[in-house]
Amino acid sequence: MIRATIRGIGSYVPPKVVTNDDLAKLFTTSNEWIQTRTGIEERRFADEGTLCSDLALEASRRALEDAAMSASDVDFIIFATLSPDHHFPGTGCYLQKKLGVRHIGCMDVRNQCTGFLYSMTVADALIRAGTYKNILVVGSEIHSSALDFSDRGRDVAVLFGDAAGAAVFTACETLDQGVLYTELHADGEFAKALHMDVWDISRKPYLSQESIGGKEIWPHMDGRTVFKHAVTRLVELVHHTLKKNGLRPDEIKYVIPHQANLRINQMVAEKSNIPPERFLNNIQKYGNTTAASIPLLLDENYRSGKLQRGDLILLIAFGSGFTWGSALVRW
Ligand code: UT7
Numbered sequence: 001m002i003r004a005t006i007r008g009i010g011s012y013v014p015p016k017v018v019t020n021d022d023l024a025k026l027f028t029t030s031n032e033w034i035q036t037r038t039g040i041e042e043r044r045f046a047d048e049g050t051l052c053s054d055l056a057l058e059a060s061r062r063a064l065e066d067a068a069m070s071a072s073d074v075d076f077i078i079f080a081t082l083s084p085d086h087h088f089p090g091t092g093c094y095l096q097k098k099l100g101v102r103h104i105g106c107m108d109v110r111n112q113c114t115g116f117l118y119s120m121t122v123a124d125a126l127i128r129a130g131t132y133k134n135i136l137v138v139g140s141e142i143h144s145s146a147l148d149f150s151d152r153g154r155d156v157a158v159l160f161g162d163a164a165g166a167a168v169f170t171a172c173e174t175l176d177q178g179v180l181y182t183e184l185h186a187d188g189e190f191a192k193a194l195h196m197d198v199w200d201i202s203r204k205p206y207l208s209q210e211s212i213g214g215k216e217i218w219p220h221m222d223g224r225t226v227f228k229h230a231v232t233r234l235v236e237l238v239h240h241t242l243k244k245n246g247l248r249p250d251e252i253k254y255v256i257p258h259q260a261n262l263r264i265n266q267m268v269a270e271k272s273n274i275p276p277e278r279f280l281n282n283i284q285k286y287g288n289t290t291a292a293s294i295p296l297l298l299d300e301n302y303r304s305g306k307l308q309r310g311d312l313i314l315l316i317a318f319g320s321g322f323t324w325g326s327a328l329v330r331w
Contacts, residue, residue, distance in 0.1 A: 004120075004127040004135075005178030006329065008067025008168040011299035012058035013286060014046040023158055026149045034158045039262025043161025043287035045144035051085045053094035055164035056140035059295070060099060063136070063166035071099040074168070075132035077106040078123055080115030080139040080291035082320070083146060084108065087199055095138065112194075113258050113319020114184070115139055115291030116165070117327055121182040123169040133171045139291030140164035146196070148218035156219050159260075161287035165295025177330045181245055183237070184325040190229065193222045194320035230260060230318040231267045237316055238272040241326040249274045251312060254301070258317035259283035259293040268316075280306075290319070307331055
């Protein structure tokens with residue numbers, strides 16, 4: 001039986017560190033408010049002009065190096081982002097050009113914080129079907145150029161940071177290794193609880209002087225609704241994933257949760273009966289990096305030696321859409 005395994009992992013964050021105190025110089029907020037409510041201490045912002053595909057390129061090179069592969073070994077690219085280089089074409093095409101490979105297929109996935117899990121599920125299915133052998137899956141975001149750094153947008157602006165993460169998924173025939181299980185969900189009923197209007201095709205033109213002066217060009221979030229649903233859905237998801245696979249909570253070495261809010265992950269750990277030290281987090285250093293958060297967290301813990309080959313890990317994410325999903329992986 002063929003299944004997909006993660007043969008190489010890499011990530012990249014831009015060097016510029018932005019602390020909570022730095023943000024407090026731009027609008028009314030405080031280090032204390034941000035840390036207490038979210039756990040975030042700092043995040044990275046890319047320099048102006050740096051694109052989502054630029055961060056993705058660095059992360060991809062590191063993942064390929066870790067896999068001991070070159071870009072020409074890749075059969076297909078799946079690119080998850082909510083902050084593409086352009087409205088179209090997909091950013092996967094720009095990454096393909098930057099990697100110096102041509103003619104392999106590229107696909108963009110627009111599933112926000114769950115983007116990496118949706119992408120790896122597709123990669124796993126394509127590999128299991130025998131369609132491709134080596135798929136590069138990337139999550140990359142430049143949030144800093146699309147945040148409202150005024151009091152009006154402060155609830156959202158404090159949360160997000162720029163980063164990229166990438167993984168090379170490869171076909172393997174070992175039964176108990178790689179992607180063992182995935183499940184994906186969405187509920188469009190709550191699409192407007194976390195959304196951004198900019199390319200609203202019900203309007204002509206999409207952008208006008210009025211919309212630029214107004215609030216449509218910035219992300220909007222009903223934070224409390226997102227928080228409440230995130231905890232409920234993620235707890236359900238952990239229980240369901242474990243039950244479907246006949247696993248007890250103590251059989252999971254680490255949970256790799258999307259990094260939206262430290263308090264969300266702490267509550268999910270508590271309600272899932274999984275010791276909090278098994279829930280890995282790095283939101284303190286990077287904020288919410290949406291599609292990049294899971295590969296960034298995997299890469300950090302793999303390179304530090306905490307995550308070891310053979311560990312059984314559970315990946316979970318919830319975000320805009322609403323979308324949510326899980327994956328069980330034998331690392
Ligand atoms: O991947 C999914 C992405 N998003 C999420 O997961 C976000 C989920 N939601 C959250 O993380 C939280 O709802 C927030 C961190 C965004 C907000 O925390 P909260 O405890 O839900 O605060 P709140 O929105 O209820 O606001 C409380 C107060 C308000 O003031 P008043 O009305 O009580 O006077 C806000 O105006 O905090 C105020 N506030 C701020 N104060 C300082 C909102 N943003 C800020 C800020 N600094 N940045």
